[in-house]
Amino acid sequence: MRNDRYVAWLTLLAAVSMPCFGAEEPADEKKPPAVYPAAVLPFREHGSGVKGYGLKVSNVLFASLAANENLYLVDRVELTKLLAELELNISGMVKPGEATRIGQLTGAKIIITGSVIEVDRTLYLIAKIIGTETSRVLGESVKGKTGGDLAELVEVLGKKVAATVVKKSGKLVATPIKTEDRIKALEKLL
Numbered sequence: 001m002r003n004d005r006y007v008a009w010l011t012l013l014a015a016v017s018m019p020c021f022g023a024e025e026p027a028d029e030k031k032p033p034a035v036y037p038a039a040v041l042p043f044r045e046h047g048s049g050v051k052g053y054g055l056k057v058s059n060v061l062f063a064s065l066a067a068n069e070n071l072y073l074v075d076r077v078e079l080t081k082l083l084a085e086l087e088l089n090i091s092g093m094v095k096p097g098e099a100t101r102i103g104q105l106t107g108a109k110i111i112i113t114g115s116v117i118e119v120d121r122t123l124y125l126i127a128k129i130i131g132t133e134t135s136r137v138l139g140e141s142v143k144g145k146t147g148g149d150l151a152e153l154v155e156v157l158g159k160k161v162a163a164t165v166v167k168k169s170g171k172l173v174a175t176p177i178k179t180e181d182r183i184k185a186l187e188k189l190l
Contacts, residue, residue, distance in 0.1 A: 035069070035070060035072050036071060036110050036169060037073075037074055037107050037110070038071050038108055038109070038110040038112055039074040039112065040061055040073065041111060041112070042054050042055055042058045043061075043114045043115055044115045046115055047119070048118070049118045050116045050117070050118045053150065054116055056150060056154075057114075057116050057150070057157075060150070060151050060155070061112070061161070064159070065112070068158075068162045070166045109132055109133060109172070109173050110129060110131060110172055112127055112128070114127040122143055122146065123145065123146045124142075125141060125142050125143070125153060125157050126139060126140075127139060129165060129172065130172075131172030131173055131174075133173060133174035134171070134172060136172055138164055138168055138172065140160040140161050
């Protein structure tokens with residue numbers, strides 16, 4: 001019994017001293033939009049007419065998203081090192097579990113990757129938006145003509161991806177836990 005109380009007190013002490021995400025703000029202050037660290041990985045290529053497009057799409061998408069004030073992009077040089085370290089397929093297709101590991105190493109809460117697909121002279125750009133903390137996956141896509149203006153198509157995809165991140169971030173990023181909520185949960189256990 002005494003040992004159980006000791007463990008309970010240590011647990012309570014650890015929970016109270018753990019850092020909490022975000023601080024409570026006064027109710028009358030308007031909360032600014034959250035800025036989420038994101039990483040853009042190379043897109044996978046499907047089709048003979050899109051050879052070399054994967055890297056181009058990810059580079060233009062990175063540039064497009066970098067201009068968005070609701071996103072903070074992780075340095076691509078660091079990502080290259082991390083991808084090599086994790087031995088991920090450099091083509092950019094990332095499973096949600098792997099995204100979690102990348103997120104932990106880079107601080108990215110969102111991983112953006114996808115595919116460039118050519119089908120019957122139509123070009124499809126498909127973005128996967130992965131929450132590294134939740135492993136949830138959302139998607140956006142655009143289509144155009146093969147041989148058309150690729151940069152313009154990627155810009156449209158960038159706007160759609162940014163809008164999805166801002167609008168649906170609650171599904172992608174884990175909800176912060178307040179100290180008071182942790183204490184209440186531990187009190188119930190005791």
